[in-house]
Amino acid sequence: xxxxxxxxxxxxxxxxxxxxxxxxxxxxxxxxxxxxxxxxxxxxxxxxxxxxxxxxxxxxxxxxxxxxxxxxxxxxxxxxxxxxxxxxxxxxxxxxxxxxxxxxxxxxxxxxxxxxxxxxxxxxxxxxxxxxxxxxxxxxxxxxxxxxxxxxxxxxxxxxxxxxxxxxxxxxxxxxxxxxxxxxxxxxxxxxxxxxxxxxxxxxxxxxxxxxxxxxxxxxxxxxxxxxxxxxxxxxxxxxxxxxxxxxxxxxxxxxxxxxxxxxxxxxxxxxxxxxxxxxxxxxxxxxxxxxxxxxxxxxxxxxxxxxxxxxxxxxxxxxxxxxxxxxxxxxxxxx
Amino acid sequence: xxxxxxxxxxxxxxxxxxxxxxxxxxxxxxxxxxxxxxxxxxxxxxxxxxxxxxxxxxxxxxxxxxxxxxxxxxxxxxxxxxxxxxxxxxxxxxxxxxxxxxxxxxxxxxxxxxxxxxxxxxxxxxxxxxxxxxxxxxxxxxxxxxx
Numbered sequence: 001x002x003x004x005x006x007x008x009x010x011x012x013x014x015x016x017x018x019x020x021x022x023x024x025x026x027x028x029x030x031x032x033x034x035x036x037x038x039x040x041x042x043x044x045x046x047x048x049x050x051x052x053x054x055x056x057x058x059x060x061x062x063x064x065x066x067x068x069x070x071x072x073x074x075x076x077x078x079x080x081x082x083x084x085x086x087x088x089x090x091x092x093x094x095x096x097x098x099x100x101x102x103x104x105x106x107x108x109x110x111x112x113x114x115x116x117x118x119x120x121x122x123x124x125x126x127x128x129x130x131x132x133x134x135x136x137x138x139x140x141x142x143x144x145x146x147x148x149x150x151x152x153x154x155x156x157x158x159x160x161x162x163x164x165x166x167x168x169x170x171x172x173x174x175x176x177x178x179x180x181x182x183x184x185x186x187x188x189x190x191x192x193x194x195x196x197x198x199x200x201x202x203x204x205x206x207x208x209x210x211x212x213x214x215x216x217x218x219x220x221x222x223x224x225x226x227x228x229x230x231x232x233x234x235x236x237x238x239x240x241x242x243x244x245x246x247x248x249x250x251x252x253x254x255x256x257x258x259x260x261x262x263x264x265x266x267x268x269x270x271x272x273x274x275x276x277x278x279x280x281x282x283x284x285x286x287x288x289x290x291x292x293x294x295x296x297x298x299x300x301x302x303x304x305x306x307x308x309x310x311x312x313x314x315x316x317x318x319x320x321x322x323x324x325x326x327x328x329x330x331x332x333x334x335x336x
Numbered sequence: 337x338x339x340x341x342x343x344x345x346x347x348x349x350x351x352x353x354x355x356x357x358x359x360x361x362x363x364x365x366x367x368x369x370x371x372x373x374x375x376x377x378x379x380x381x382x383x384x385x386x387x388x389x390x391x392x393x394x395x396x397x398x399x400x401x402x403x404x405x406x407x408x409x410x411x412x413x414x415x416x417x418x419x420x421x422x423x424x425x426x427x428x429x430x431x432x433x434x435x436x437x438x439x440x441x442x443x444x445x446x447x448x449x450x451x452x453x454x455x456x457x458x459x460x461x462x463x464x465x466x467x468x469x470x471x472x473x474x475x476x477x478x479x480x481x482x483x
Contacts, residue, residue: 025445051444078413151441153408154458155424155433157360160353195341196348201418208339242351250337 001293002126008213009220015184016125016150017177018118018333019132020071024062026141026167026283032267037290038168039066044169045142051214053091055171056140060085063169063289064136071173078102082120083250084164085138085281087145091137102134109207110188110310113137113148114170115329116304121174122183122331128270131175133142133268138169139200139280145333146270148199148315161201163237163279165268170285178334180335181296181304185219185221189213191312193325199318200319203240203263203276206309209326210236211247214307217330225255229301232292234284235263237277262287262308284308296335356462367416368423375400375427397428404429408436435456 001027002010004109008083009298022039045060059154059163060083068075081100084107085092093106107114117135119332122129142152144165150156192212196205210233218224225231225248225263236244262284284318297299307330339347339457379396387395407413413433417424424430433466456463 025441052362146441148460151437153411153414153433153440155408155414155420155430157418157421160355194339194344196344201348201352202354208344239348243347246347246351247339250339278428 002123006221007216007220008190009185009217010113010123010188011185012122013129014126014176015182016122016174018172018180019175019177019292020067020073020173021289021293022063022066022070022167023170023286024059024066025286025290026059028141028272029166029168029266029286029334030255032272034266034287034291037294038286039063039070039271039290040301042288045179048247052140052143052146053087053095054055056085056087056092056099056138056143056150057096058139058246059140059169060136060138060171061136063171064134065172065283067134067171067289069285072320073132073173075100075102078123078132078134080105080121081134082135083136084108084117086110086147090142091135092132092143093127093173094248096138097136099223103283106160109308109329112280112308112310112329113281115141115234115290115306115308115331118174118331119186119188119329121172122186125174125176126183133174133257135174136150136171137171139165139167141165141167141249141280144280155212155329157168158275159200160275161198161203161234162266162275163202163276165280166278166286168266168280168282168286169291170282171285172289175305176260177185179297180299181293181333182305182335184334185217185331186332187213187217187329187330190210193323193326195323197323198280199313199315199324200310201239202235202279202324203237204243205311205313205324206234206326206328207236207240207243207247207329210234210307210309212243213328213330214305215251217332221332225253225258228258228303228305230292230304231255231259232304232306233259233261233281234310235277236261237263237279238269239265239276244296250265261314265291293333296333299335300318301328302335306331306333363419364421364423366423367420368426369430371400371424371427400428401432404432405436408433409440431459432461438464
């Protein structure tokens with residue numbers, strides 16, 4: 001049974017297991033340093049589909065089907081799917097899994113959705129509300145660009161703080177099992193807005209939310225940063241990560257020794273022109289499901305605090321001059 | 337530690353890297369200048385072929401717009417623009433790219449609600465305020481010529 005502690009933090013007493021996981025990505029992600037960790041890489045950015053929206057749905061299907069087959073379980077054994085993406089009304093997810101017939105809970109937490117879906121899937125399993133649940137998210141560079149920024153062929157320049165939306169999807173199947181990785185606890189983050197209005201500096205908009213959520217989990221669980229092998233934020237990129245270090249430094253804590261960011265890990269900063277790093281729901285999803293969970297399973301990482309981060313904005317409200325609210329949810333993943 | 341919005345804004349500015357103007361400005365100047373030189377060469381070629389001054393101007397613009405549209409479709413213009421910035425944005429080729437790229441992008445939503453409705457999504461403001469400015473200019477010119 002789950003037990004609520006404080007500040008959005010819940011401990012999961014039965015410690016549900018991430019039973020199976022898989023990641024799918026595009027060519028650029030395949031060419032990155034984690035390319036070999038993906039279960040599926042498409043050399044074509046359209047994934048053989050006629051629209052970018054369909055491509056993203058296809059991408060989700062690929063991550064989902066690989067996760068199922070790796071775990072050796074059938075669609076029928078899943079009680080719920082928690083899924084989300086960046087497309088308006090989360091159509092990437094809805095259209096991706098509409099043929100499965102599995103009860104579906106659509107989520108929107110911007111780029112924090114992987115943590116959000118993993119939080120909910122784990123709580124459901126922990127409370128016997130489900131036997132197996134899938135947590136699934138995706139983003140596609142082209143479907144995001146046309147919705148949030150410019151057409152793909154438009155000749156524009158990005159600012160140095162801008163991030164590159166990852167074409168990727170990750171799926172984690174959570175169930176009660178005696179195999180690591182286990183989910184020990186979660187913190188559901190609060191919305192934090194420190195007045196950043198620059199939609200090209202998402203790292204800065206989200207860093208305070210990551211700081212608050214990580215701090216809450218450590219405080220409530222009476223842990224320090226050194227209790228973790230890795231504190232993994234979602235997509236703060238180079239700018240947001242630096243800001244996060246600075247925020248912790250002001251508390252006298254050096255988080256930089258155990259911190260990494262999915263947006264910093266997925267691309268090669270020297271060879272791939274991604275400015276401040278990767279972003280998107282698929283960034284943290286594919287790094288977590290393609291790389292990190294496997295390392296926890298093998299025992300290479302013992303305790304990981306996965307804190308995906310999201311900027312809860314739309315182009316409409318940003319054009320109206322609103323600042324960008326950030327959010328971050330944390331999941332404590334352990335091999336013990 | 338809680339930061340105020342002002343303190344956080346200061347921290348963000350301190351950490352966020354600035355555009356490297358020493359690199360971007362010369363690149364924009366060189367590539368933008370090169371496009372203008374190509375335009376001049378095309379104009380000279382039309383003149384050499386015996387076409388009069390007015391038609392040469394029109395034909396040069398049409399040729400540059402065609403080249404830009406073609407390179408946009410081939411996915412090359414965007415790649416040049418990544419380094420060139422204003423160098424590819426300011427000349428007439430930039431305007432062509434701003435019209436052709438949404439036309440290609442939104443084809444998937446159909447020719448009416450996609451291409452038709454969204455073709456001027458980037459160039460629209462240029463057309464609107466360009467026209468408005470020309471009307472104001474015309475009125476000023478008319479008034480000054482009264483005296």
